[in-house]
Amino acid sequence: MSEKKTVKVGIIGCGAIGTLIAQAIEKKIVKCEELILYDYIQKKAKDLKNSIDFPVTIAENLNKMLNLKPTIIVEAASQKAVKDYIKPITSKGIKLIVMSSGALIGSNYQTERIYVPSGAIGGLDAISSAALTKISKVVLTTIFEGNAEKAATQFPRSMNVASTLSFIVKPAKVHVRLISDPTIKRNTHEIKVEWQYGEMYFCFSNDPHPENPKTSALAAWSAIQLLKTLIKNQ
Ligand SMILES: NC(=O)c1ccc[n+]([C@@H]2O[C@H](COP(=O)([O-])OP(=O)(O)OC[C@H]3O[C@@H](n4cnc5c(N)ncnc54)[C@H](O)[C@@H]3O)[C@@H](O)[C@H]2O)c1
Structure with a gap:
C-alpha cells in the first residue's frame, strides 16, 4: 500500500489573497498537514498566523521557507516577488502557483512547475x-x-x-x-x-475584496481551486 504523503503548503504574501487561502486551509476546503507563511512585512504573517486555528510555521525569508520543504507554494505577493523567487523555488522541484501573472509576460521560464490560476476571470x-x-x-x-x-x-x-x-x-x-x-x-x-x-x-x-478593493475574491478562490486539484493529483 502506498504511504500518504505529507502535504505542506507555503504562502508568500499574507494580504487579501494569502489570507483567504489560509482561511480555506483552516476550514479544510484545502486539505494539507502544514502551512508555512512568508511576508516581507513579518507582522502580516504573524497576524495571519494568530487569526487562524491551524498549525502555522512562519518563515523569515524565502530560503527558510524552502528549507522547510513545502510541496507547493502560492505566490500572492507582487510581480517583483515572482521575478525574484521563481527560480529558487522551481529549481528545488517545488510547484509554484503564480497570482501576479503579469510578471510572466515576455519571460521564458522553461518549467512545468509553474501554474497560473484563472484569477479574476474565467472561461x-x-x-x-x-x-x-x-x-x-x-x-x-x-x-x-x-x-x-x-x-x-x-x-x-x-x-x-x-x-x-x-x-x-x-x-x-x-x-x-x-x-x-x-x-x-x-x-x-x-x-x-x-x-x-x-x-x-x-x-x-x-x-472588490474588503481588505483590498483592487483585488477580486474570485482571484483567491481560483487559486484555492487550483491548489485543491494539485494536492489531489500529488
Ligand atoms: N491573477 C489575477 O487575476 C489577480 C487578481 C488579483 C490580484 N492579483 C495579484 O496577486 C497579488 C496579491 O494580491 P493581494 O490582493 O493579496 O495583495 P495585497 O497587497 O493585499 O497583499 C500582498 C502581500 O504580499 C506582501 N509582499 C509583497 N511583496 C513581497 C515580497 N517580495 N516578498 C514577500 N512578501 C511580499 C505584502 O507585504 C502584502 O502583505 C498581487 O500582485 C496582485 O496584483 C492577481
Whole structure:
C-alpha cells in the first residue's frame, strides 16, 4: 500500500489573497498537514498566523521557507516577488502557483512547475479550445471606478488578467482597453473572442475584496481551486 504523503503548503504574501487561502486551509476546503507563511512585512504573517486555528510555521525569508520543504507554494505577493523567487523555488522541484501573472509576460521560464490560476476571470477552457484552431481577435475591457490617477495604479493589477489571457490565446494578441466609470461598484472584466467557428463573450463583475478593493475574491478562490486539484493529483 502506498504511504500518504505529507502535504505542506507555503504562502508568500499574507494580504487579501494569502489570507483567504489560509482561511480555506483552516476550514479544510484545502486539505494539507502544514502551512508555512512568508511576508516581507513579518507582522502580516504573524497576524495571519494568530487569526487562524491551524498549525502555522512562519518563515523569515524565502530560503527558510524552502528549507522547510513545502510541496507547493502560492505566490500572492507582487510581480517583483515572482521575478525574484521563481527560480529558487522551481529549481528545488517545488510547484509554484503564480497570482501576479503579469510578471510572466515576455519571460521564458522553461518549467512545468509553474501554474497560473484563472484569477479574476474565467472561461479559459473554452478560449483555449478555440486557440487550437484560429483566434482572430481578443479584446479585454476592464471597467473600474475612478479617474486617470487611479487608472495608473490599477494598470499593473489589470495586467495580471491580460497576461493570463495572453498565455491562453497565443499566438493571437490581446487588445486591452481600460475604462473608468464613476458609477461602477464592481471590478468588471469583459472579454470578446472572435475565432474560426464563432464568437465568445464573457463578463465578470466581481465584488472588490474588503481588505483590498483592487483585488477580486474570485482571484483567491481560483487559486484555492487550483491548489485543491494539485494536492489531489500529488
Ligand atoms: N491573477 C489575477 O487575476 C489577480 C487578481 C488579483 C490580484 N492579483 C495579484 O496577486 C497579488 C496579491 O494580491 P493581494 O490582493 O493579496 O495583495 P495585497 O497587497 O493585499 O497583499 C500582498 C502581500 O504580499 C506582501 N509582499 C509583497 N511583496 C513581497 C515580497 N517580495 N516578498 C514577500 N512578501 C511580499 C505584502 O507585504 C502584502 O502583505 C498581487 O500582485 C496582485 O496584483 C492577481
